[in-house]
Amino acid sequence: xxxxxDIIILGAGHNGLVAAFYLAKAGFKPLVxxxxxxxxxxxxxxxxxxxxxxxxxxxxxxxxxxxxxxxMQLERHGLTMLESPVRVFAPLPxxxxxxxxxxxxxxxxxxxxxxxxxxxxxxxxxxxxAKMSPLLQQLLAxxxxxxxxxxxxxxxxxxxxxxxxxxxxxKDMMRLIRWGPTAVADLASEFFETEVLRAAFAARGIFGAAxxxxxxxxxxxxxxxxxxxxxxxxxxxxxRGGMGALAxxxxxxxxxxxxxxxxxxxxxxxxxxxxxxxGVVLESGEEISASTVVSGADPRRTxxxxxxxxxxxxxxxxxxxxxxxxxxAAKMNLALDGMPSFTALQGISAAGALSLNGASSALAxxxxxxxxxxxxxxxxDASKYGEFSRAPYLDVTIPSILDPSLAPAEQHVMSVYxxxxxxxxxxxxxxxxxxxxxxxxxxTLATYAPDLPERIVGHELFTPQDLETQFGLTGGHxxxxxxxxxxxxxxxxxxxxxxxxxxxRGLYMCGSGTHPGAGLTGGAGSNAARExxxxxxx
Numbered sequence: 001x002x003x004x005x006d007i008i009i010l011g012a013g014h015n016g017l018v019a020a021f022y023l024a025k026a027g028f029k030p031l032v033x034x035x036x037x038x039x040x041x042x043x044x045x046x047x048x049x050x051x052x053x054x055x056x057x058x059x060x061x062x063x064x065x066x067x068x069x070x071x072m073q074l075e076r077h078g079l080t081m082l083e084s085p086v087r088v089f090a091p092l093p094x095x096x097x098x099x100x101x102x103x104x105x106x107x108x109x110x111x112x113x114x115x116x117x118x119x120x121x122x123x124x125x126x127x128x129x130a131k132m133s134p135l136l137q138q139l140l141a142x143x144x145x146x147x148x149x150x151x152x153x154x155x156x157x158x159x160x161x162x163x164x165x166x167x168x169x170x171k172d173m174m175r176l177i178r179w180g181p182t183a184v185a186d187l188a189s190e191f192f193e194t195e196v197l198r199a200a201f202a203a204r205g206i207f208g209a210a211x212x213x214x215x216x217x218x219x220x221x222x223x224x225x226x227x228x229x230x231x232x233x234x235x236x237x238x239x240r241g242g243m244g245a246l247a248x249x250x251x252x253x254x255x256x257x258x259x260x261x262x263x264x265x266x267x268x269x270x271x272x273x274x275x276x277x278x279g280v281v282l283e284s285g286e287e288i289s290a291s292t293v294v295s296g297a298d299p300r301r302t303x304x305x306x307x308x309x310x311x312x313x314x315x316x317x318x319x320x321x322x323x324x325x326x327x328x329a330a331k332m333n334l335a336l337d338g339m340p341s342f343t344a345l346q347g348i349s350a351a352g353a354l355s356l357n358g359a360s361s362a363l364a365x366x367x368x369x370x371x372x373x374x375x376x377x378x379x380x381d382a383s384k385y386g387e388f389s390r391a392p393y394l395d396v397t398i399p400s401i402l403d404p405s406l407a408p409a410e411q412h413v414m415s416v417y418x419x420x421x422x423x424x425x426x427x428x429x430x431x432x433x434x435x436x437x438x439x440x441x442x443x444t445l446a447t448y449a450p451d452l453p454e455r456i457v458g459h460e461l462f463t464p465q466d467l468e469t470q471f472g473l474t475g476g477h478x479x480x481x482x483x484x485x486x487x488x489x490x491x492x493x494x495x496x497x498x499x500x501x502x503x504x505r506g507l508y509m510c511g512s513g514t515h516p517g518a519g520l521t522g523g524a525g526s527n528a529a530r531e532x533x534x535x536x537x538x
Contacts, residue, residue, distance in 0.1 A: 004289045005031045005260075007532075008280055010267050010306075011296030011472075011511065013041030017250035017261075018525030019294055019510040019532075021072055024258035026533050031288065032259060033280070035266035035472060040247025041296075042471060042478060043520055049458030051408045052335035055243040057462065057471070057478065059397050059415040060366065062521035063228045063235050064246075065141075072253040079249040082402040083237040084364035090200045091448040092371050097344035098196050099362050100233050114194040121191045122232065125201075129230035132176055135164040136227035140516040140523050143531055144490040144498040180220050181485060185213035185373050187222070195372035203370060204234045206419070207395060208478050208519075210328045212380030213373050217485035224488075224518040236365035240403050243520075250522075270295075270302075272311045276505035292506050292536055294528065298473060298480035299493040299513040300325055305474075307504070316503050319494050324487065325513075327464040327476035328383045330421040332441050334414040335407070335458035339363075339398075340449035364401040369394035369444060379420050386426025388437055392444055393419045411457075416441055423464040423476045430463040437463065480513035489515055500528040501535075508532050 007023055009016045012034035020030045038044055042057040061081070064074075083102070091097040098114065100107045104126045112119035138161055145154035165173055179187055184205030188198035202213040205222035212218075229235045239245040251261055266283040270293055279289035295302040303312065303320045345360050370376050370393040379389040395417040400407040407413050418441050425433060438461050445452050464476025473480065481487055490498045493513045500508050510528035511517075517524055 004279075005029060006290065007031070007292040007294060008033060008288060008290040009294045009296060009510070010270075010280070010302075011041060012036075012039040012247075012251065012261055012263065013296050013511065014043050014247060014250055014520055014522055015510050015512065015525035015528070016041075016294070016296030017247070017254050018068055018072070018522040019296070019529040020259040020261070021250070021254040021257050022526060022529035023532065024254060025071075026537055028258075028536075030259045030294075031290070032254070032261040033265040033267055033282075034261070034263050037263050038244065038247075039251045039261060039263060040244055042473070043243040043247045045242030045244025048333050048460040049335040052411070052413050052458060053242060053406045054333040054413040054415050055238065055399065056333070057331055057467070058243050058520050059238060059399065059417065060235055061237050061239070061246070062225075062519040063237060064520070065228065065522045065526060067141075068522040068526055072250065074246075074249045074253060077249040077252040077256075079246060080240040081237050082240055083235070084361055084402060086362055086365035087231060087236050088200050088233045088366050088368050089362045090196050090368040090371075091342055091344040092196060093447055095343050097342075097362075098194075098200065100200065102231070104231075111194065111197060114197065115192070118192045118194050118197055122197075125191050125232050126230065128172060128175065129226045129232065131168060131172060132223070133227055133230040135161065135168065135176075136223060138164055139489075140224065140227050140518075140521075141527065143500070143527055144492070144515050146499065147490055147495065176223075179223065181217055182219045183214045183216055184218040184222050185377070187219045188213070188373065199370045199372050199376055200368045201232050202373060202376065203368060203393065203395070206376065206380070206393075207417070208329050208419075209483050210324070210326065210383065210420075211484065212377045214377055215380075220485060220488065221483050221518065224483075224516060228521060234366075236397070238397070238399055240405070242399065242403075242406065267306060269308070270306045270507065272307065272504055275311070277507050292508070292532065294508045294510050294532065295502075296511040296525070298325060298477070298511060299323055299509065300474040300481075301472060302509065303502075312503055316494075323493055324482040324484070325475040325477040325480065326423040327467060327473070327478060328420040328422055329478055330388075330418040330437060330441075330464065331462040332416040332418060332438065333460050334416065334456055336412045336414055336452075336455045337457050338410060338455055339412055340414075340445075340452040340455055342449045344448065361401070363398050365397075367394075367396035367398070369396065369448065383420035383422040386422055386424065388421040388425070388433070388440070389419070390440055392421075392440065394441070394444060396445070416445070421464060423468075430465045434461060434463060437461065479517055479519070480511050481517070483518060488517070492517055500531045
């Protein structure tokens with residue numbers, strides 16, 4: 001017998017859980033279904049070696065939308081955020097390094113060792129991004145306007161954004177307009193002359209994306225991420241217990257509000273009749289009826305796999321087939337029997353390194369491996385031709401420095417994001433190239449920490465194809481689709497379908513394949529819930 005409920009949400013990722021909370025708070029009884037055995041999707045924690053736990057995929061928060069944290073009262077549900085005074089540590093092959101702190105003034109002191117002019121410019125850029133942040137936050141919280149027939153709310157929202165834009169003043173207003181379509185390498189060069197500083201800053205515009213620092217529009221991605229955290233090089237915060245602790249807090253808040261969450265429930269099909277959704281069918285054959293279905297899955301999975309194409313217009317299907325969602329990022333988690341020794345930190349006194357838990361706090365934030373803009377661009381070049389980079393850009397954390405519960409005493413876990421590794425290789429496949437990829441990541445790190453290889457006691461590796469098969473991310477893209485100029489805001493996922501409503505009555509979208517879709521913020525889930533309630537709330 002088919003079961004009935006108010007609303008079905010596909011996927012217990014962070015956006016699905018946020019949407020479930022707001023819908024439950026409004027008086028509905030949403031049912032969240034997830035194919036995996038744990039909530040969180042890409043925001044999960046797993047034990048990958050006996051005694052060693054790590055954030056499986058995502059290893060730094062977006063940061064979360066402040067209104068989501070406040071409304072869901074996540075601290076009451078056990079969420080504790082950890083953040084080092086150091087944001088980014090960027091070692092160089094010659095043994096030097098640049099350390100950027102949460103405090104902009106302290107960062108400027110470190111930058112001055114390379115360039116006094118850059119030290120001044122760093123403060124100027126930080127102030128400019130902070131000034132732009134309220135406008136950017138407003139754009140991220142906005143439902144993209146209907147281009148063909150904008151409604152009153154669309155006009156009102158755009159008017160408000162226009163006032164915010166004018167409020168920046170002529171100089172910063174023109175800066176923002178000019179920066180959007182530019183390459184982040186150009187923006188970095190506009191402010192800085194120090195190569196490693198340019199690279200550490202530019203990396204924020206290419207992280208997780210099939211973009212190099214010289215790709216047009218990569219500055220837009222940086223600006224989207226600067227909305228919630230205007231610090232030039234981004235955040236280094238993560239939850240105590242790993243990203244799974246965040247997912248659990250979101251799930252607890254949603255349940256307390258009235259949502260029901262089922263794991264191990266793999267949805268095979270979204271049922272449709274007479275142009276409207278009627279529920280879902282699970283792989284087990286179980287049918288669950290509902291007049292509203294909200295997909296937290298990526299757009300290609302939603303429309304090309306879960307829906308029979310007979311229910312969609314041919315033109316829509318063709319456009320969705322051309323929606324770009326092939327990922328270029330791999331993830332590696334390492335279990336270490338001790339703290340690796342970075343050459344750039346040798347000879348630094350404990351006091352000078354702000355000793356923390358027996359390890360240098362220089363490593364407690366994010367570790368940036370990518371000494372200059374050309375290095376980042378060459379790493380990207382390899383992926384364009386179906387090869388993984390042999391000198392990759394790496395974004396690394398050692399979360400056990402701040403959170404010793406993740407590893408046995410005096411031992412550590414290391415979380416490594418690697419770019420660029422294409423979803424589809426030109427020669428061979430990932431079943432034969434996994435070992436070579438793992439070796440490349442470790443060898444690259446060993447350039448900066450020579451004793452790292454001998455400290456590894458266990459590891460796990462996720463290629464872009466693993467992201468698809470194990471986490472349901474079509475094409476292995478961590479953000480449910482490319483974050484390029486033609487796939488953001490009113491065009492995410494497609495022009496005419498950016499307002500969280502699908503092409504079938506009662507079907508909605510709330511995942512990272514919708515606006516703003518720039519990371520682990522919860523913004524897409526919050527925005528989608530607002531639009532759904534406009535349609536279904538009496």
